[in-house]
Amino acid sequence: MTSGALERSQVVPNIYQKYYTDGKRDIVAEADSRYMQNLSAWQMFFYEQLIDRKVYLGDQRYLNQYSGLSYEHQKYIFNVAMPVLNMVTGRQRQHRKATQMVAVHGASDQTASQSTKAVQSAYYFDDTYNTISNCFKESTITGLSLMHSWIDYRRDPICGDLRTECFSADMVMMDAFWREMDLSDCQFIRTRKYMHKDAVKKLMPERANDIDLLNDQAYFDTKFTFMPQQYNIRRKGFLAYDEYWYLCDRMATFIVDPDSYESTEVDLTKEELSQLKTRFPEIVIVKEKVPTVNLAIIINNVCFYDGPNPLGVDYYPFTPFVAYHDLANNNYSFRYQGIIRNIRDPQYLYNYRKQLEMDLLAAQFSGVDVEEDALIDDNDAFKQGPGKVRFLKKGRLQSLVDKPGANINPANFEVTRLLKEDIQSNAGVTPELLGQAEDSDVGITEQLRQGAALTTLQELFDNLDLSQRNAGRLHWALIQKNYTLGKIRRMIQEEPTNEFRDKSFQKYDAVVTDAPLTSTTRQLAYLQKYRLWKDGLPIPVSMLLSDLTIQDKDKMVAAIEQEQKQQAEMQQQQAQLQMENQKI
Numbered sequence: 306m307t308s309g310a311l312e313r314s315q316v317v318p319n320i321y322q323k324y325y326t327d328g329k330r331d332i333v334a335e336a337d338s339r340y341m342q343n344l345s346a347w348q349m350f351f352y353e354q355l356i357d358r359k360v361y362l363g364d365q366r367y368l369n370q371y372s373g374l375s376y377e378h379q380k381y382i383f384n385v386a387m388p389v390l391n392m393v394t395g396r397q398r399q400h401r402k403a404t405q406m407v408a409v410h411g412a413s414d415q416t417a418s419q420s421t422k423a424v425q426s427a428y429y430f431d432d433t434y435n436t437i438s439n440c441f442k443e444s445t446i447t448g449l450s451l452m453h454s455w456i457d458y459r460r461d462p463i464c465g466d467l468r469t470e471c472f473s474a475d476m477v478m479m480d481a482f483w484r485e486m487d488l489s490d491c492q493f494i495r496t497r498k499y500m501h502k503d504a505v506k507k508l509m510p511e512r513a514n515d516i517d518l519l520n521d522q523a524y525f526d527t528k529f530t531f532m533p534q535q536y537n538i539r540r541k542g543f544l545a546y547d548e549y550w551y552l553c554d555r556m557a558t559f560i561v562d563p564d565s566y567e568s569t570e571v572d573l574t575k576e577e578l579s580q581l582k583t584r585f586p587e588i589v590i591v592k593e594k595v596p597t598v599n600l601a602i603i604i605n606n607v608c609f610y611d612g613p614n615p616l617g618v619d620y621y622p623f624t625p626f627v628a629y630h631d632l633a634n635n636n637y638s639f640r641y642q643g644i645i646r647n648i649r650d651p652q653y654l655y656n657y658r659k660q661l662e663m664d665l666l667a668a669q670f671s672g673v674d675v676e677e678d679a680l681i682d683d684n685d686a687f688k689q690g691p692g693k694v695r696f697l698k699k700g701r702l703q704s705l706v707d708k709p710g711a712n713i714n715p716a717n718f719e720v721t722r723l724l725k726e727d728i729q730s731n732a733g734v735t736p737e738l739l740g741q742a743e744d745s746d747v748g749i750t751e752q753l754r755q756g757a758a759l760t761t762l763q764e765l766f767d768n769l770d771l772s773q774r775n776a777g778r779l780h781w782a783l784i785q786k787n788y789t790l791g792k793i794r795r796m797i798q799e800e801p802t803n804e805f806r807d808k809s810f811q812k813y814d815a816v817v818t819d820a821p822l823t824s825t826t827r828q829l830a831y832l833q834k835y836r837l838w839k840d841g842l843p844i845p846v847s848m849l850l851s852d853l854t855i856q857d858k859d860k861m862v863a864a865i866e867q868e869q870k871q872q873a874e875m876q877q878q879q880a881q882l883q884m885e886n887q888k889i
Contacts, residue, residue, distance in 0.1 A: 332549065332601045332603075332608050332611045333601075333603055333606060333607070333608050335551075336493075336495055336547070336549040336601060336603060337528075339492070339493050339495070339551075340478050340495060340528060343478060343479070343480065343481040344478070346481040346637045347478060347481060347637060348637075349636065349637045349638040350448075350449075350474070350637045350638060350640065350641055351474065351475060351531045352638070353638050353639075353646070354446075354447035354448065354449075354474050354475070354531075354641075355475075355531055356649065357446055357447050357448075357643060357645040357646055357649070358446055358447060358645075360386050360645050360648075360649050360652060361386055361387055361390060361446050361645050362387070363382050363384040363387065365382050365384065365652060365653065365656060366382065380660065381656070381659070381660060381663070382656055383655060383656055383659050384652075385648075385652060385655060385725055385728045385729075386645055386648055386649075386652050386728065389644070389648065389728060389729055389732045389734050390442075390445055390446065390643075390644050390645060390732070392734055393445060393644060393732075393734065393762060393765065394438065394441060394442040394445060396759075397438060397441055397766070397769065398438050401434055401437075401438065402770065402773065403425065403434075404421075404424055404425070404428070404773060404774070404776070404777035404780075405421045406418075406420040406421045406424065406777075406781065413802060413804050415802055416802045416804040416805055419793075419797050419799065419801055419802060419805060420781060420805070422796065422797040423781075423784055423788070423793055423796050423797055424777065424780055424781060424784065426796040426797070427466070427467040427780065427784060427796075428467075428780075430466060430467075431466065431467055431468050431469055433467075433469050433776075433780075436452060436469040436470065436471055437452065437769075437772075437773055437776070439471040440452045440471045440624075440626040440772070441626055441769050443471055443473055443474075443626070444626040444627055444628045444643060444768075445628050445643045445644045445645075445765065446643050446644070446645055447473070447474050447641070447643050447645075448474075448627065448628050448629060448630075448641030448642045448643040448646065449474045449625065449626070449627055449628075449630075449641040450471055450472060450473055450474060450625075450626045451471075451472040451477055451494075451496075451623045451624065451625055451626070452469055452470070452471060452472070452623065452624040452626065452772075452776060453469065453470050453471075453472050453496070453622060453623055454467065454468070454469050454622045454623070454624070454776070454779055454780060454783060455468050455469075455470075455616070455622055456468070456615075456616060456783065456787050459507070461792075463789065464787050464788050464789045464792055465787055467780060467783060467784065469776075472496055472623075474641075475529065475531035475532050476496055476497055476498065476529065476532060477494065477495070477496050478494075478495045478496075478528070478529070479491060479493065479494040479495065480492040480493055480494070481637070484632055486625060486627075486771055486772065486775060487620075487775050487778075488620075488621045488623060488625065489596075491552070491621065492551065492552055493549065493550060493551040493552070494549075494550045494621055494623060495547060495548070495549045495550070496547065496548050497528070497529045497532065497545060497546065497547050498546045499532075499534045499543045499544070499545060499546070500543065500544055500546045501542050501543055501544075502516060502517070502519070502521045502542055502543070502544055503542075505544055505546055505604060509602075509609060509610070512609055515609070516544070516604065516609075519544055519604060519605045519607065520605060521541065521542050521543060521544055522541055524543075524544065524545055524605050526545070526606060544604050544605055545604065545605050545606070546602075546604055547602070547603040547604070548600060548601075548602060548603075549600070549601040549602075549603055550598055550599070550600055550601075550614075550621055550622075550623075551598070551599055551601070552596060552597075552598060553596075553597060553598070553599050554594040554595065554596060554597065555594065555595060555597045555613070555619075556592055556593075556594055557570050557592070557593060557594070557595045558570065558571055558572070558573065558578070558590065558591070558592050559571070559590070559591045559592075559593065560581070560588050560589070560590060560591075561588065561589040561590075561591055562588065562589075563587060563588070563589055568591070570595075578590060595619065596619065597613070597614065597619040598614050598618075598619060598620060598621055599611070599612060599613055599614060600612065600613075600614055600615060616783055616786065616787065617783075617786040617787060618779075618782045618783060618786055620779055620782065622779070622783075624772055624775050624776040624779060625772065626768070626769065626772045627641060627768055627772075628641070628642060628643040628644065628765055628768065629641070629642040629643070629764065629765075630768070644732045644733070644765075647731045647732060648728045648731045648732050651724055651727040651728045651731055652728055654724050655721065655724040655725055655728060658720060658721040658724055659721060661717075662717060662718065662721060665713060665717065666713070669713070670708060671708060671709055672707075672708055673686055673705060673706070673707055673708065674705070674706040674707075674708055675704065675705050675706075676701065676704030676705070678698070679697055679698060679701040679704035679705060680695065680696065680697060680698070680705070681696040681697065681698060682696060686705075733761030733762050734761075734762070785805075785806060790805075790806075793805065846865075
């Protein structure tokens with residue numbers, strides 16, 4: 306380290322070291338107790354989601370033991386489930402929506418625009434939209450997934466970078482009775498990842514010596530048993546890294562305007578509050594408990610941290626993605642469902658029928674009936690192809706008869722075809738949406754058919770939009786809390802407004818909405834302006850060109866300006882000629 310250089314811990318206090326005290330409370334026992342209380346409900350779902358995943362991936366021989374049609378000769382798998390589901394997720398990837406902050410009630414459009422730029426910049430650095438697509442795909446397979454959002458300090462040791470990752474259902478244990486999509490009523494969430502010991506020490510460098518004492522050879526417990534790592538005990542060097550998030554309260558200080566009753570939370574010391582009260586004696590200072598979320602980090606069943614949310618917000622750092630979520634169902638086997646759940650039986654029957662067809666064709670005799678001692682050379686019975694000659698003994702010409710294969714009833718193949726259509730229709734996907742329409746209709750007719758197909762999937766895409774908006778609200782709060790103004794200024798390439806740091810801006814003055822996804826916010830601005838200009842709004846061409854992203858833009862703009870200048874000069878000359886003609 307060079308002379309005068311500081312470590313991050315000397316600039317930003319390490320929250321993990323600050324709030325952890327040995328023996329404060331048995332948080333591990335609390336986390337284990339809640340895990341066991343909710344396990345019986347979730348266990349049924351975990352079992353079903355494992356089958357759903359196997360069906361999607363083509364491991365469908367697994368279904369034989371769950372059906373009454375246990376077919377001993379099942380050798381081949383004809384996986385129709387994967388392309389059907391990939392059609393739905395592929396359409397989402399082709400028509401992704403961007404997260405945008407929109408001002409309401411005459412609020413600052415500039416602040417909303419700057420917020421959108423900051424969120425988009427963080428998203429493109431993290432590739433968040435790809436994570437959203439992965440979470441959507443995971444939910445369509447099993448019915449449920451969580452997107453985890455966190456701040457990564459590896460590349461930016463001061464204010465960090467926004468990061469997201471997809472958690473499949475087998476990595477999560479949470480309150481079995483949560484209902485709100487913002488997780489405001491969820492009592493706890495416990496997640497597990499198996500991380501290498503060196504990676505864990507980078508997250509908590511002050512506890513490196515304690516982490517080295519943990520067993521990293523083959524740690525195994527009875528939790529999260531559906532994770533793939535639990536099936537492989539040879540995990541040398543890896544630790545079970547659990548995060549236990551739970552609801553609790555914190556004491557907050559509010560400043561209240563006695564005239565409008567408008568309140569604002571402040572984080573001030575007693576001296577600062579006293580000075581504020583002296584300057585503005587009319588204000589009212591109120592202290593009240595507010596709900597928040599705390600975190601406990603448990604590694605190999607040993608607590609390494611138990612304290613406030615390191616992200617600095619009062620929300621869970623998770624966004625749930627659900628496909629079909631039936632809150633009234635008390636059977637957790639069916640409470641969360643994806644597309645695969647509805648096509649498991651037709652997929653099994655389709656494999657069953659296809660194998661029967663293959664066996665039926667293979668069982669049919671086709672060849673030659675030869676009377677004994679009719680051929681001069683017995684090998685002639687196996688001759689095939691054009692121009693071949695068989696030699697028979699005299700008077701035995703009718704002793705050799707070619708036997709073609711038996712005619713199979715076409716209805717057998719029709720049943721199999723209908724089963725394949727059942728898989729698509731049960732998933733809510735039509736041949737038009739799959740690009741398999743048999744007729745030649747194009748244009749409006751084809752679009753209407755695709756629109757009708759998407760109607761059956763509207764719930765999936767509505768749930769996706771809601772999850773993306775909830776993620777946008779969470780990410781905006783994380784950026785406001787953790788990013789410095791210097792970093793924001795670098796991201797948006799302009800000076801942030803005064804409302805940028807105001808927590809109430811998103812609550813009262815702006816909403817998170819969806820917009821067409823483009824590579825940059827400049828392209829989004831161009832697309833929106835172009836649509837308005839195309840509809841007849843008198844938008845100057847210069848504003849369109851300013852947001853246009855194209856190769857050799859400067860040359861094109863210069864050429865357009867030169868042409869406009871020449872046209873203006875010609876119009877001026879024509880006007881002068883007309884004035885002279887009028888004088889004459």
